Amino acid sequence: MFLQMNNVAKTFAQHEVFSGIDLSIQENQFVSLLGPSGCGKSTLLSMVAGLESATEGSISLGGKTILEPGTDRGMVFQQPALFPWLTVRDNVTFPLKDKLSKKEQDQIAAHYLKMVHLTRFKEAYPHELSGGMQQRVAIARALAMDPKVLLMDEPFGALDEQTRHILHDELMKIFQETKKTILFVTHSIQEAIKLSDRVIVMGTRPGRIIADFPVDVERPRQRDNSRVIELEQEIMELLKGEINKVLKEELDHETKHFT
Amino acid sequence: MKLSILLKRVIFIGVLLAIWQGVYMSGYFPAIQFPPPTKVFQAMVEGFADGKLVSALLASFKHLLIGLGLAIGIGTLIGVLLGKSRQADETAGMYLIAMQSIPSIVWVPLAIMLIGLNETAVIFVVVLGGTFVMALNTRTAIHSVPPEFIKAARTMGTKGMRLFFKVEVPASLPYFMSGIRLAWAFSWRALMAGELLSNGPGLGYSLRYAMDFAQMEVVIGIIIIVGVIGSVVDQLIFSKMEKKVMRRWGLLK
Numbered sequence: 001m002f003l004q005m006n007n008v009a010k011t012f013a014q015h016e017v018f019s020g021i022d023l024s025i026q027e028n029q030f031v032s033l034l035g036p037s038g039c040g041k042s043t044l045l046s047m048v049a050g051l052e053s054a055t056e057g058s059i060s061l062g063g064k065t066i067l068e069p070g071t072d073r074g075m076v077f078q079q080p081a082l083f084p085w086l087t088v089r090d091n092v093t094f095p096l097k098d099k100l101s102k103k104e105q106d107q108i109a110a111h112y113l114k115m116v117h118l119t120r121f122k123e124a125y126p127h128e129l130s131g132g133m134q135q136r137v138a139i140a141r142a143l144a145m146d147p148k149v150l151l152m153d154e155p156f157g158a159l160d161e162q163t164r165h166i167l168h169d170e171l172m173k174i175f176q177e178t179k180k181t182i183l184f185v186t187h188s189i190q191e192a193i194k195l196s197d198r199v200i201v202m203g204t205r206p207g208r209i210i211a212d213f214p215v216d217v218e219r220p221r222q223r224d225n226s227r228v229i230e231l232e233q234e235i236m237e238l239l240k241g242e243i244n245k246v247l248k249e250e251l252d253h254e255t256k257h258f259t
Numbered sequence: 260m261k262l263s264i265l266l267k268r269v270i271f272i273g274v275l276l277a278i279w280q281g282v283y284m285s286g287y288f289p290a291i292q293f294p295p296p297t298k299v300f301q302a303m304v305e306g307f308a309d310g311k312l313v314s315a316l317l318a319s320f321k322h323l324l325i326g327l328g329l330a331i332g333i334g335t336l337i338g339v340l341l342g343k344s345r346q347a348d349e350t351a352g353m354y355l356i357a358m359q360s361i362p363s364i365v366w367v368p369l370a371i372m373l374i375g376l377n378e379t380a381v382i383f384v385v386v387l388g389g390t391f392v393m394a395l396n397t398r399t400a401i402h403s404v405p406p407e408f409i410k411a412a413r414t415m416g417t418k419g420m421r422l423f424f425k426v427e428v429p430a431s432l433p434y435f436m437s438g439i440r441l442a443w444a445f446s447w448r449a450l451m452a453g454e455l456l457s458n459g460p461g462l463g464y465s466l467r468y469a470m471d472f473a474q475m476e477v478v479i480g481i482i483i484i485v486g487v488i489g490s491v492v493d494q495l496i497f498s499k500m501e502k503k504v505m506r507r508w509g510l511l512k
């Protein structure tokens with residue numbers, strides 16, 4: 001399989017985040033990782049990026065075990081993390097530096113900035129852009145190194161509702177145009193169903209995969225589509241149990257400490 | 260608006276000068292202790308005309324440039340070391356803060372005994388005056404690099420020296436600039452302390468010379484020059500550079 005996780009576990013100091021994660025992801029698929037906060041979605045994504053190592057098991061991309069970050073995997077974080085001292089264009093060409101001529105770099109930047117509709121702002125500095133625009137630059141920057149996989153960790157989580165919807169549509173277009181494999185972390189059920197070919201639901205305490213839904217609905221997806229509503233309710237039911245578990249544990253914790 | 264602020268400031272100085280002149284004319288203080296503003300102004304003009312103040316100023320600037328340059332260089336190296344190495348920081352970080360809290364005039368006797376009554380001793384004091392504050396700010400600058408910048412850069416295949424020079428260095432520039440501005444301010448104070456007790460040349464030395472010869476108008480004139488240079492250099496060079504960086508980095512609107 002293209003992106004393969006075999007029996008992956010992560011433990012920070014004494015705290016086990018998850019264990020026994022097995023997951024196979026096909027090329028050109030849009031896969032969402034959905035789960036309550038704290039279940040280890042970001043940790044798993046960071047491991048695919050190579051920012052964190054696996055305590056147990058292994059992750060491989062195209063048959064090669066992932067040991068460190070590399071330009072075959074682009075990542076977009078919840079915070080755009082653009083470099084404020086560089087122009088929009090120079091941010092986008094940052095991962096390319098040294099490898100290509102100035103002209104080729106400019107062409108690549110122009111191509112991806114056009115894709116995210118920011119051609120006009122190539123000479124601007126990040127602080128001159130809105131949050132949504134900054135996140136689009138971050139997407140263009142990740143795409144510029146032409147990765148095989150695009151990793152996105154709640155990329156629209158900090159944006160307002162309206163901007164989020166616009167960016168959903170843009171991301172869908174980019175997905176169809178570039179044919180990237182996308183691994184998308186979110187805690188929003190609607191977002192996962194709206195965008196993905198497949199939704200992986202994670203549970204917590206201990207972190208694990210509890211369900212794996214193919215989303216067999218024609219794009220673009222409408223919220224009032226009956227299959228969408230059905231899926232939403234199914235996943236909601238699943239997650240309710242998980243969220244209750246977290247709440248109960250936190251309440252127990254509190255009663256233990258304050259009574 | 261702008262003009263009215265300027266006007267207020269000019270009037271303020273005018274009033275101060277008038278009070279000064281008034282106290283002088285009251286005859287309460289002997290004229291040798293309390294010269295009128297005109298005499299101070301005349302002393303400054305004469306000092307510049309006969310070149311004495313000019314050469315003192317040039318000597319002071321020479322001490323400052325060499326001392327501040329060394330302080331920035333050494334301070335940056337120490338700061339980067341402490342910023343990057345947890346070991347080094349835990350071991351020496353605390354002592355750096357202790358050193359920083361020592362007023363630079365305290366170093367003067369040590370410098371004179373160690374090096375002698377010469378310009379090198381003055382420069383030594385200037386270096387000590389600026390190095391510690393520079394080191395502390397550089398350390399803070401490195402520590403304050405947002406971790407998401409490092410993470411993002413690493414996912415783009417950046418590591419090692421390239422990560423340091425292309426991401427950590429520019430990301431820490433705003434605090435680094437504050438470090439330079441503070442190093443200048445501390446070095447300038449240290450310079451005056453050092454020169455005051457040296458045997459010249461320099462503005463501080465001229466000040467003590469004037470005191471020894473009871474030339475109050477020269478003493479006041481030099482104090483005014485020191486104050487003016489201090490604030491002008493800060494406002495026109497260091498604050499401006501710092502603000503420019505902060506604005507570009509999106510830290511100031």
Ligand SMILES: Nc1ncnc2c1ncn2[C@@H]1O[C@H](COP(=O)(O)OP(=O)(O)O)[C@@H](O)[C@H]1O
Pocket residue numbers: 012015017035036037038039040041042043044
């Ligand atoms: N660097 C770290 N050191 C220690 N614990 C961590 C670290 N990163 C994450 N964790 C812990 O791992 C768990 C999962 O975190 P995370 O992957 O961020 O969850 P999610 O993204 O699903 O909200 C949390 O309990 C968090 O406190």
Ligand SMILES: [Mg+2]
Pocket residue numbers: 041042043153
């Ligand atoms: Mg997360």
